[in-house]
Amino acid sequence: MxxxxxxxxxxxxxxxxxxxxxxxxxxxxxxxxxxxxxxxxxxxxxxxxxxxxxxxxxxxxxxxxxxxxxxxxxxxxxxxxxxxxxxxxxxSDSVGRVLLGSLVTVAPIVVPAMVRDFTDRNPQIDVRLQTGTQDDLLAWLRSGEIHAAITYDIELGNDLDFLKLLDAEPHALLPTGHALATAETVSLEELADEPYVLLDLPISRQYLTSLFLAADVSLRPVARHTDLDLIRTLVGNGFGFSVVNLLPAAATAQDGSRLAYVKLRTSVKPVALGLVRRKGGTQSRRLEEFVQFALTYHVLPSRRPDAGNGSL
Structure with a gap:
């Protein structure tokens, strides 16, 4: 050479x-x-x-x-x-850009408000967001395409560092007219005979399957979709129930149909939502500023008074 x-x-x-x-x-x-x-x-x-x-x-x-x-x-x-x-x-923390990835189902509920609050406090730092599947996020992190990602602690390798923001507890998603819509908690056994609408994303499918196995309830969805907004609208219109982990501020589907979120009783440990970044190397000060902000940020939006049964 x-x-x-x-x-x-x-x-x-x-x-x-x-x-x-x-x-x-x-x-x-x-x-x-x-x-x-x-x-x-x-x-x-x-x-x-x-x-x-x-x-x-x-x-x-x-x-x-x-x-x-x-x-x-x-x-x-x-x-x-x-x-x-x-x-x-x-x-430096005085100027620069943070390239942030987010799981596609998490981003609408968590990320915009977090980024807005951060940039209001740090207007000299530009946060750019891109969404994808879990596989997308991990590939982008390892290639250096993004600095950090907001996602669940599922199938992460030893080369990545996970900083927990919260435990995302599972909830049954029901139409407001359901007999259990005002209950404090519900089990999958109580819903076993009802039609189930599955959020059919790889990372969601794995966790949801574990909930059904733990409850000894067969997982036989009447419909499978990858669009969470569509899942909510189907449930709101009485096509069945579903299971979700993050709760939006309003209990309304996109077509205006009303929803209820009821905490699910299960022996399965809640999945953790957090920030993921590469281990090792020198982390920029602007990224560290964002990480420290996120760790102290109230991640989930405050629920509106009309948002479901008030048990959350």
Missing amino acids: QQQVTLRELENFVAVAENSSMTHGAAAVGISQPAMSGSIQSLERTLGVSLLVRHRGHGVSLTPEGAQLIAEAREVLSRAADITSFMFDSG
Whole structure:
């Protein structure tokens, strides 16, 4: 593999050229004269040309190749300084962008209000959101496409760091006319003979299956859909019940039909919702600001007085 020129070698070369002396150039960058001499010789070997003419007792002067390199070296060093300054600013808490991912079913309930409150307090930080499935989020995190994601603690690898925001307890989603709509809690055994509408996303399907297994109730949905808004509307119109983990502020489907959210009695541990980010490496200060804000933020929206049975 061909040896590459380093920024340090270019910096040393410019210092010698500007001082017309190995000794004075070395002093300018804070290294010894022998170290400077070795650096220049290494640069000359890499480029395959002589850059300096050594004049015994009278310093050094540039060869034609050295004169050609000096302008290029100064431009490269200036550009490197610009990059360093830009990335320092991007990594600081005073300016920059946070690229945030969110599970598609979580984002509408949790993320917009959180981001608005954060950016109101930190207007110099731009938070950009993109939504996807769990597989999408994990792939984006590992590729560096996003800085962090808001999702559930399900199927995360050891290379990712999970910071819990809350326990997302399961609730039965019922039409308001249902006999159990005003109950404090309900079990899947009580709903076993009723039609079930399944939110059929991979991450949801796995957790919901565990709830039915724990209750010893067969999972036989009458309908499967990947659209949570459609699930709510179907339930609101009496097509069956469903199970959800996060509760919106209003108990109304998109078509205006009324819904009730009743806490589900189950032996299954609630799934945790939190922030996920890559382990290791240097985290930007703007990301750390967002993480610390999220950890103290009241994640779920306040429920409106007319939002269901008031048991939450």
